[in-house]
Amino acid sequence: MLRDMSHAKPTDDTIAILETASQLRNLGWGAYFWDQVEAAELEQSPPARITQVHRNTLHIQGANLDLMIPSLHDVTVGDWLLFNREDPRSSQLLERKSLIKRRAPGHDRKEQLIAANLDTAFIVSSCNNDFSVARLERYIAMAHEADVTPVIVLTKIDLAKNIVEFVSKAQAISKRVAVVSLNARDPSASSYLFQWCQPGQTVAFLGSSGVGKSTLANTLAGNETIETQEVRASDDKGRHTTTGRQLHIMPSGCAVLDTPGMRELQLTDVSIGLEETFADLHALRQNCRFNDCAHDKEPDCAVQAAITSGKVDVPRMQRWLKLVAEDVENTKILAKRRMREKSKNKNVKSVRKHSLKK
Secondary structure (H helix, E strand, O other): OOOOOOOOOOOHHHHHHHHHHHHHHHOOOOHHHHOOOOHHHHHHOOEEEEEEEOOOEEEEEEOOEEEEEEOOOOOOOOOEEEOOOOOHHHOEEOOOOOEEEEEOOOOOOOEEEEEEOOOEEEEEEEOOOOOOHHHHHHHHHHHHHOOOEEEEEEEOOOOOOOHHHHHHHHHOOOOOOEEEEOOOOOOOHHHHHHHHOOOOOEEEEEEOOOOOHHHHHHHHHOOOOOOOOOOOOOOOOOOOOOOOOEEEEOOOOOEEEEOOOOOOOEOOOOHHHHHHHOHHHHHHHOOOOOOOOOOOOOOOOHHHHHHHOOOOOHHHHHHHHHHHHHHHHHHHHHHHHHHHHHHHHHHHHHHHHHHHHO
């Protein structure tokens, strides 16, 4: 006969387990990560999430765990580790459920990891001269590729003369992406984002400097812990306030990533993301006579036919072709770089092995 435990007093061990589970959940731990570990592992190597990445150190947090450790290779904010107390550098990186990345700025052509294990990306843009459909499309493609839900958040509606125009342009980008317009400084703004900010969820604010990302993070937190700045009145351009990516744990149990504005967003490895962002154009190209149709003057081009009939906007088609070409080029270059680095590492290991034999 089963014993009724509904009125039983919980033991200290039970309370500790429940408190640990609650702390991990607030940090974003869930079934995806539970499935990767064995119970026995957790006693020796507790889960910890990277909340900040510095030049030589990482800030990690877990259940009753909050400390700085030496940097690890190829990790980013939002990653989960099985923390090795004896040798932090040997901590195990868990498989990511999502990863947002870009081609790093400059001529070095490296890949830069932006954030891992996000559920939602709030792509923030102001209702002023800084608004750019092309930039929003880039962010959306990047989010789709990472299997992260993109949500366009339009801010500064209290200063805009024609909010409807901005909302209409944002909604026209994709039927699959929700558009929210709000005043980031209004305490009620958090209610517009509530459905994506549930306990255990991880969200990120992405966008240019000065669009209100840090202000929104403060609004969600219900305090002013994150520094903010005003934009320049002359051109509506923002200044970098957030200088590094940092994961903040909200009182609601949602993890929020505040990021610096990205002046340059070069796409790489986002072919699927582009297909989802420009789903209508991708569907049309399947009906072109030639598989390698450039959608210019080729006969029986379905995309050109749609333009002639007024179903497709020419600037949008041009932006799509530009992003596809950019992605192909960057993906090709980074693939070659990875091969060179892999070959170099292999040679280094071979030399070390040969030296040890001597």
